[in-house]
Amino acid sequence: MSLKEYVLSIENLTVSFDGFKAVDDVSLYLELGEVHVIIGPNGAGKTTLLDLICGKTKPTEGSIQFGKHELTTMAEQHIVQKGVGRKFQTPSIYPALSVYENLEVSYPRGRGVWGALAFQSDEKLENRIEEVAKMIYLEDWLDVQGDLLSHGQKQWLEIGMLLMSDPLLLMLDEPVAGMSVDERNKTADLLGRICKDRSVLVIEHDMKFTRDIAHRVTVLHQGKLLAEGTMDDIESNEKVIEVYLGH
Numbered sequence: 583m584s585l586k587e588y589v590l591s592i593e594n595l596t597v598s599f600d601g602f603k604a605v606d607d608v609s610l611y612l613e614l615g616e617v618h619v620i621i622g623p624n625g626a627g628k629t630t631l632l633d634l635i636c637g638k639t640k641p642t643e644g645s646i647q648f649g650k651h652e653l654t655t656m657a658e659q660h661i662v663q664k665g666v667g668r669k670f671q672t673p674s675i676y677p678a679l680s681v682y683e684n685l686e687v688s689y690p691r692g693r694g695v696w697g698a699l700a701f702q703s704d705e706k707l708e709n710r711i712e713e714v715a716k717m718i719y720l721e722d723w724l725d726v727q728g729d730l731l732s733h734g735q736k737q738w739l740e741i742g743m744l745l746m747s748d749p750l751l752l753m754l755d756e757p758v759a760g761m762s763v764d765e766r767n768k769t770a771d772l773l774g775r776i777c778k779d780r781s782v783l784v785i786e787h788d789m790k791f792t793r794d795i796a797h798r799v800t801v802l803h804q805g806k807l808l809a810e811g812t813m814d815d816i817e818s819n820e821k822v823i824e825v826y827l828g829h
């Protein structure tokens with residue numbers, strides 16, 4: 583397959599911290615419409631890999647191609663503008679603002695002074711807020727203040743805030759940690775819908791949820807890629823059972 587068909591192509595990516603390789607020669611490819619889950623024991627390099635993609639950390643070697651852009655030489659803010667959204671594990675919404683306002687402030691209004699002045703039409707903004715609020719099960723909660731939402735609703739709102747700018751790659755770090763069973767199921771449905779016109783990369787420890795959402799799974803161990811495949815491949819892989827699933 584040619585590189586052009588991938589949303590993201592990571593090749594031979596390595597980062598060394600004082601000689602310690604937190605990510606060691608990892609290659610990974612994401613297709614459009616794919617939900618790809620990264621699993622692995624604590625310290626395997628999962629968070630560091632996402633830090634490298636979003637530009638928070640710069641690699642020692644290797645490349646990260648996002649469409650036609652090379653991300654390893656790009657500043658963090660530019661990577662966001664190119665269409666990479668990342669959600670950290672703890673929700674970071676604006677607690678004093680309503681759901682509507684949280685979504686509104688996340689709507690991209692262009693770049694620089696002139697871009698910021700060129701307000702999008704109110705109708706376009708309203709439509710996008712309504713569309714996103716429906717996707718994240720908060721259409722009846724638009725007037726509610728952020729800090730009054732449940733933990734799960736806050737997580738959905740943060741996903742919604744990222745969706746306001748319609749990123750081509752969405753990265754989520756343990757999105758269902760602390761959620762009820764019902765909220766987990768709804769989150770799986772949500773990811774199944776929003777992956778249609780983007781790629782979604784998820785770090786996860788919950789194997790049931792991983793099975794529910796993953797088209798493909800990558801297992802990291804001590805910074806290296808241990809295995810990659812469907813959940814069925816991964817669950818029957820002896821190396822994976824030995825270092826991770828068997829524990």
Ligand SMILES: Nc1ncnc2c1ncn2[C@@H]1O[C@H](COP(=O)(O)OP(=O)(O)OP(=O)(O)O)[C@@H](O)[C@H]1O
Nearest residue numbers: 599602603604622623624625626627628629630631
């Ligand atoms: N900036 C840094 N300087 C030095 N070591 C680091 C740095 N960032 C990460 N590491 C080390 O790299 C290794 C991988 O860490 P990382 O957080 O990526 O693992 P992880 O797979 O996300 O683990 P967890 O499941 O516990 O979140 C760890 O040993 C960590 O201590």
